[in-house]
Amino acid sequence: MTTTLADHLRSLPDDTLAALLELRPDLVVPVPADVSALAVRAQSRVSVARALDGLDQFTLQILDAARLTRDPDNEGRTSVAAILALATTGRGGDQAAVRAALDRLRALFLLYGPESALQVVASVDEVCLPYPAGLGRPAAELDERAAQLVADPARLRRTVLSAPPPARAILDRLAAGPPVGTLPAELLHPPTTDGPALPTVDGTELDASPSPVRWLVEHALLVPIPDTGATARGAAVELPREVGLLLRRDCGPLGPLRPQPPVPAATAREPKAADSAGAGQAMETVRHTEALLEALSAEPAPVLRSGGIGVRELRRLARTTGLDETTTALLLEVAHAAGLTGEADLPGATTTRTGADQQVLPTATYEVWRSGSLAQRWDHLARAWLAMPRQAGLVGQRDDRDRLITVLSSEVDRAAAPAVRRAVLGVLGALDPGGAPTADEVLELLAWHAPRRSKGREPAHREALTEAARLGVTGLGALTSYGRLLLAEALAGSARAAAASDDPLGRRAEPGAPADEAATTVRALDALLPAPVDHFLMQADLSVVVPGPPEPMLAAELEVVAEHESTGGASVHRVTGASLRRALDAGYAADDLHALFQRRSRTPVPQTLTYLVDDVARKHGGLRVGSAGAYVRSDDEALLTEVLADRRLAALSLRRLAPTVLSTPYQVGRMLTAMREAGYAPVPEDATGAAVLTRPKPSRAPARMSVANRVTDPLATPKLTAPRLLGIVEHIRRGDAAARAARRAPASVRTMNGRGGAEPSQSQAHTQALAVLQQAVRDKALVWVGYVDAHGATTSRLVRPVSMSAGYLRAEDDRSEMLHTFALHRITAAVLEE
Known part of the structure; x- marks a missing residue:
């Protein structure tokens, strides 16, 4: 009799079951109700595919060996000895490595059972390729002629050796896997006229005459697959397993095996x-x-x-x-x-x-x-x-x-x-x-x-x-x-x-938290980067050379007082009249600019820069701009006359309102831009006549969280701790015990749940159940209760009644020791536990 996976899981100790859940955490999302539910989920296609996705190439090859060595006469079982014999036949078949791969497959319960009667989980065949290790089906399942050929090993070898070179090339290609190719429809039903189409295998046209594919089919080394039928493109042919094994006699039945990962010839x-x-x-x-x-x-x-x-x-x-x-x-x-x-x-x-x-x-x-x-x-x-x-x-x-x-x-x-x-x-x-x-x-x-x-x-x-x-x-x-x-x-x-x-309040947090780890990475990179500099080198041509990455404060100052020109190991900036006007607009005074260059420069400040700062500062604010649309006023009447006569400002439609005031119908911003482009240095003022010194405020989008602060991998399964694993195992065991207990419920309870015909009517059974429950409350006795849940399903529980009032029964579940509330009108039967 075949041992089911559920029976095998029930026989395992708790620590082995917890190890399975740790290796395959998707089995507990959500937590299965009992061992049977766990076994069904462990054999599902999705869970098996996820377990296989984490296996290396060698372990998958050993799993193919288990699939190939299954004995149909022994209910599809295999054994460790048979797998070892197959896997150690060719090159790379290390017995210790094969046993380690088998242990991993058994720990994942893709293989289960004793060593002499291993069983492969059924879904493995559904999610894997239909040809284990790239070998085709046995000849007996494909064609009678092919079966007769492989039954005589000597004849099979002679036939393979006699194959023409193009046909032998096809055999070697199919023997490496997959073992199927395409046979043109003309070769299934050869035309009466000459010039049949050239055959193809896996889409490759073979230039040979006579056809190598036809030769292989005629000699039963390739078998047309009848269930695929002939289409416009052709029908499929398959290489029998025995022929593939013969062609793999040098590398082994499973092909080249690599127990260890390849060693790259890394520079x-x-x-x-x-x-x-x-x-x-x-x-x-x-x-x-x-x-x-x-x-x-x-x-x-x-x-x-x-x-x-x-x-x-x-x-x-x-x-x-x-x-x-x-x-x-x-x-x-x-x-x-x-x-x-x-x-x-x-x-x-x-x-x-x-x-x-x-x-x-x-x-x-x-x-x-x-x-x-x-x-x-x-x-x-x-x-x-x-x-x-x-x-x-x-x-x-x-x-x-x-x-x-x-x-x-x-x-x-x-x-x-x-x-x-x-x-x-x-x-x-x-x-x-x-x-x-x-x-x-x-x-x-x-x-x-x-x-x-x-x-x-x-x-x-x-x-x-x-x-x-x-x-x-x-x-x-x-x-x-x-x-x-x-x-x-x-x-x-x-x-x-x-x-x-497991720790929503963070009480078990240890040093090594994200901030500490990020600081470790930052310190390691900081040691490799050049140290930030807090100075620059002022040149005679008013260029500013920063010999390294600038400190944030220095970078902010240079952004205001200089124009950026180039970046590299040493960044270059340049001081211009426009940049100095921008600094004065941001609130710097001439003395502030002199002090800045004296403090930050490691070379003497050129005299031309001092003159330029003083000249720009002297002109800065000589004109005042307000809204009229907008107006310009100045104590220097000659300057206003010059502005009024400037053709570059004709688009502003300036008018003299007074000897010291000009106005324009346009807004202040447009006037400021036009006058600064013309080379003037106006300063905006408010209604009181005070200068408005502002730095442009950049637009910003609403703040967003970095993805690095969220769950790193949306496909990752939760990491289960040992206490939580043991708690899940205990929950599954209790659910399994409850399922068995429900099956052990008295016949009268099961009959009323099923509403059998030989028992009392439904109203009589309900009345009898209430009487039994009242007596159980007084005696604090255990009682089997049959009831219908909110979904219409009937079930049974062994409980100890605590109270019964207001149409409800409060009782303690004997298995989980939890209080439950049952609506009295849903109770179908009640029998005292004997």
């Missing part, structure tokens, strides 16, 4: 060189991101009605920052994920449709971010990149409807993107420091560690490697030291987020 980089290269790229990432956000602040990008930023705006931003469009799209996605940009309604917008009349611009978080150190700013961006569920490499491609995918649009969303990045960085982190494998070697390692999960994700893995290099997570192709800390922090953050439900 050994000096760890310090890799860290230095990565740190330099990290500086560039922060600089380019800041420049990109400043460009958005100066000219916000409108949002398309379909969502995202259009191609024209992306190209404008790329030109402004000097980046290519791919890098610009990546930085925009990362900045958005980090909460540095957001959407805000356009001024005067009246619609509430998403993407309509909105624009993308920096948020208030950007001001906080830019005030941090270089390492802090990079860490904020890198953690957002690692956690964001978006694949920036899709920008610029076409979707299923042949529409262009735009940056920040919903088409870029990919829930598996965080797992892809962690998998790629995990492969790099497993190598020695300085190991720099090629992209193909990384893909080969990923294909060994998780072949089912990696299949079809090769482009995403390559994009993750490219993005890591662009952001400075890797340097010279190797994972940097601070990149390793970043990855470890991300993995630890996932574990904390998954286990947060």
Whole structure:
């Protein structure tokens, strides 16, 4: 008799059952009611596929060995000895490695039962390829002629050896797997005229005459599959399993086995060189991101009605920052994920449709971010990149409807993107420091560690490697030291987020919390970056050279008093009359500017700068602008005469109201702009005549949370602690006991629940049940209660009645020791426990 998985799970100790739940946490979402429900869920297609997705290539090959060695005469069972015999026949079949893979499969309960009678979970055949290890079905299941051929091993070998070279090439290709090909319909029913079409196998046309496929079919080495039928393209042919095993005599029945992951011939980089290269790229990432956000602040990008930023705006931003469009799209996605940009309604917008009349611009978080150190700013961006569920490499491609995918649009969303990045960085982190494998070697390692999960994700893995290099997570192709800390922090953050439900108040928090780990990454990067400088070098041509990354305060001062020219290891700025007027408008006085240059400059301040500051300050405020529309007044009548006669200001339609006052019908802002463009230095004033000194306030979108502060992986399963696992196991055991107890309920209770005909009428049984319950309340006795729940289902419970009043029975469940309330009108029977 076959032992079911439920019976096998019931016989396990609690710690083994808890180990299963720890390895497959999806089985407890939600917690199963009993062991039978757990067994059904453990054999479901979704759960089995999820367990298989985490297995490496070698373990999957051993599972194929278990599928191949099943004995149909023994209820489909196999044994450890049979699996070992098959797996150790060819190359790479290490017995210890095979046993370790079997132990893992049994721990996951993809195989269960004693070693001499292992059973494969039924759903494995449904979610795996129909051809285990790439071998076809036995010849006896395919064709009688093929069965007769393989029954004589000597004849089979002679037939294979006599195959023409083109036919032998087809055999070798099918023997490597999968064992099926396409036979043209003309070969099933050869035409009467000459010139049949050339055959194909797997879409490859074979130039041979006579046809190698026809030769193989005629000699029973290939068998047409009759249930597929002949179509316009042709019918399928299959290589019998025995023929495939013969062709694999050199490499083994399962093909080449690799118990250990492939060792990449990675180029050994000096760890310090890799860290230095990565740190330099990290500086560039922060600089380019800041420049990109400043460009958005100066000219916000409108949002398309379909969502995202259009191609024209992306190209404008790329030109402004000097980046290519791919890098610009990546930085925009990362900045958005980090909460540095957001959407805000356009001024005067009246619609509430998403993407309509909105624009993308920096948020208030950007001001906080830019005030941090270089390492802090990079860490904020890198953690957002690692956690964001978006694949920036899709920008610029076409979707299923042949529409262009735009940056920040919903088409870029990919829930598996965080797992892809962690998998790629995990492969790099497993190598020695300085190991720099090629992209193909990384893909080969990923294909060994998780072949089912990696299949079809090769482009995403390559994009993750490219993005890591662009952001400075890797340097010279190797994972940097601070990149390793970043990855470890991300993995630890996932574990904390998954286990947060166990400690909602955070009372068990330990040192090593997110802030401490982030500080560790920042300190590691800080040690590699040049120290921020608080000074600059003033040149005779009024250029300002900052020999390193400026401190936030110095950067803010230079943004006001100088024009930015170039950026690199040493940034260059230039002091101009326009920049000094901007500083005076922001509230600086001439003495403040002199003191600033004297304090910050490590070289003598040029005399030309002193003269320029004094000259601009002397002219600044000589004109006062108000609203008339707007007016200009000055104590210098000759200056006003000059302004009135200036042809460049003719568009303002100036009129002299008094010897010291001119007016215009236009607003103050337009007048200020026009006069400053003409070379004048007016200052706005309020109604009292006091000068209005303001600094332009940039527009900001509402603040947004970075994705790094949310759950790292939306596909991740919760991490279950040991106490919680044991509690779940206890709950399952109790549910199993309750199910068995319900089956042991007295016959009278089960009959009334089923409303059998030989028992008293329903009203009589209900009256008798109330009398039994009243007596049980007085005697505090156990009683079996049959009742109908709110969903109409009938069930039985063994309870100890506590009270009965107001139409309800309060009773204590004998199994769970919990109080339950039963509506009396739903009780169908009550029998005292004997």
